[in-house]
Amino acid sequence: xxxxxxxxxxxxxxxxxxxxxxxxxxxxxxxxxxxxxxxxxxxxxxxxxxxxxxxxxxxxxxxxxxxxxxxxxxxxxxxxxxxxxxxxxxxxxxxxxxxxxxxxxxxxxxxxxxxxxxxxxxxxxxxxxxxxxxxxxxxxxxxxxxxxxxxxxxxxxxxxxxxxxxxxxxxxxxxxxxxxxxxxxxxxxxxxxxxxxxxxxxxxxxxxxxxxxxxxxxxxxxxxxxxxxxxxxx
Amino acid sequence: xxxxxxxxxxxxxxxxxxxxxxxxxxxxxxxxxxxxxxxxxxxxxxxxxxxxxxxxxxxxxxxxxxxxxxxxxxxxxxxxxxxxxxxxxxxxxxxxxxxxxxxxxxxxxxxxxxxxxxxxxxxxxxxxxxxxxxxxxxxxxxxxxxxxxxxxxxxxxxxxxxxxxxxxxxxxxxxxxxxxxxxxxxxxxxxxxxxxxxxxxxxxxxxxxxxxxxxxxxxxxxxxxxxxxxxxx
Numbered sequence: 001x002x003x004x005x006x007x008x009x010x011x012x013x014x015x016x017x018x019x020x021x022x023x024x025x026x027x028x029x030x031x032x033x034x035x036x037x038x039x040x041x042x043x044x045x046x047x048x049x050x051x052x053x054x055x056x057x058x059x060x061x062x063x064x065x066x067x068x069x070x071x072x073x074x075x076x077x078x079x080x081x082x083x084x085x086x087x088x089x090x091x092x093x094x095x096x097x098x099x100x101x102x103x104x105x106x107x108x109x110x111x112x113x114x115x116x117x118x119x120x121x122x123x124x125x126x127x128x129x130x131x132x133x134x135x136x137x138x139x140x141x142x143x144x145x146x147x148x149x150x151x152x153x154x155x156x157x158x159x160x161x162x163x164x165x166x167x168x169x170x171x172x173x174x175x176x177x178x179x180x181x182x183x184x185x186x187x188x189x190x191x192x193x194x195x196x197x198x199x200x201x202x203x204x205x206x207x208x209x210x211x212x213x214x215x216x217x218x219x220x221x222x223x224x225x226x227x228x229x230x231x232x233x234x
Numbered sequence: 235x236x237x238x239x240x241x242x243x244x245x246x247x248x249x250x251x252x253x254x255x256x257x258x259x260x261x262x263x264x265x266x267x268x269x270x271x272x273x274x275x276x277x278x279x280x281x282x283x284x285x286x287x288x289x290x291x292x293x294x295x296x297x298x299x300x301x302x303x304x305x306x307x308x309x310x311x312x313x314x315x316x317x318x319x320x321x322x323x324x325x326x327x328x329x330x331x332x333x334x335x336x337x338x339x340x341x342x343x344x345x346x347x348x349x350x351x352x353x354x355x356x357x358x359x360x361x362x363x364x365x366x367x368x369x370x371x372x373x374x375x376x377x378x379x380x381x382x383x384x385x386x387x388x389x390x391x392x393x394x395x396x397x398x399x400x401x402x403x404x405x406x407x408x409x410x411x412x413x414x415x416x417x418x419x420x421x422x423x424x425x426x427x428x429x430x431x432x433x434x435x436x437x438x439x440x441x442x443x444x445x446x447x448x449x450x451x452x453x454x455x456x457x458x459x460x461x462x463x464x465x466x467x
């Protein structure tokens with residue numbers, strides 16, 4: 001079916017896709033596969049024209065998927081299409097069974113814009129909580145630098161590289177990264193951690209080591225504190 | 235003070251438990267006479283807050299990746315990696331629910347799990363066959379009816395040994411909104427669920443299904459429809 005549709009121009013496809021949608025709506029039989037081919041052109045052939053047609057044809061449906069109270073709806077639609085384009089390469093597109101799966105995934109891209117915002121807000125809250133612990137407090141000009149250091153991927157990679165065994169990696173990932181309680185870790189990994197005490201033992205070992213790590217301190221702590229001190233002196 | 239007054243008094247981990255709010259008379263007594271450990275507790279607190287900020291969910295898959303996982307669109311190995319992560323990550327488990335939502339309403343899966351606004355489809359009697367089928371040659375077909383919708387479900391042999399494919403087809407009675415493609419279907423067994431989408435032909439399928447008893451849920455005309463007692467043997 002796709003090969004037959006492949007001969008159509010994007011505008012012809014868009015027109016037939018619109019009819020296809022109308023047929024679906026009215027529960028009428030009719031030729032199918034035009035909408036899927038339109039998405040295929042957009043993703044696999046990276047056709048800008050096809051993307052524009054996708055936007056025109058599916059914008060209103062994407063808006064329906066949003067929360068009624070959602071502001072910046074247009075930004076969400078654009079963000080979702082961008083996410084779809086970035087996440088779905090030709091290889092992944094080959095796994096889509098048809099337009100149904102494409103739309104189900106597009107809906108997830110719409111929702112993932114909201115999820116991204118929630119993740120960002122949670123990260124910022126934690127970062128500023130850490131920044132506020134500095135004594136003396138950082139000047140406002142250094143707060144942003146501190147924030148950038150904290151959210152820097154290099155920093156988290158360095159921390160993981162400093163861990164010595166699987167037990168330490170588990171505690172860091174489950175407790176510090178995902179905020180699971182020690183008792184929950186015991187339930188998930190009773191072989192590694194028979195008791196809550198075992199979790200605390202490993203956590204104390206890791207935190208003691210990292211609290212004395214000069215490279216890490218330089219990445220997120222000392223450098224900023226000393227810069228702050230010199231800025232305060234000026 | 236550069237060292238602990240009594241290094242053998244506390245076991246490794248006891249200070250950390252104290253930092254976590256676990257009250258301990260033994261730790262309190264020790265801290266009352268050990269300025270070194272008081273400083274350690276402060277340093278642990280600071281480092282921990284910093285580490286939580288730096289590491290916050292760095293290993294979590296992106297929401298787009300979670301979406302691909304939910305629809306079984308990742309390569310098998312990556313599906314397994316994400317599945318293992320989701321089992322241990324409450325944040326990602328919650329986000330999977332959010333990704334399947336439409337607007338501010340709870341997702342279909344949430345409603346099915348909580349049995350809120352769920353219509354139970356009725357299993358229709360099997361049609362009489364003119365000729366008795368040879369055993370194993372015709373997949374068992376179950377026909378369900380909810381309001382203005384029939385759903386035909388069959389279990390067929392899968393690609394992997396012992397695995398089955400659960401296939402279904404929606405047969406609406408009249409005009410529908412929204413149109414069929416993209417309607418989501420969930421295959422549910424105990425507290426686990428797998429998502430699929432209905433294709434343009436009205437067909438949906440779940441591959442590589444292990445034996446057991448399942449339910450299938452979907453949203454139709456704003457209502458959650460549940461079909462129970464689907465046996466995969």
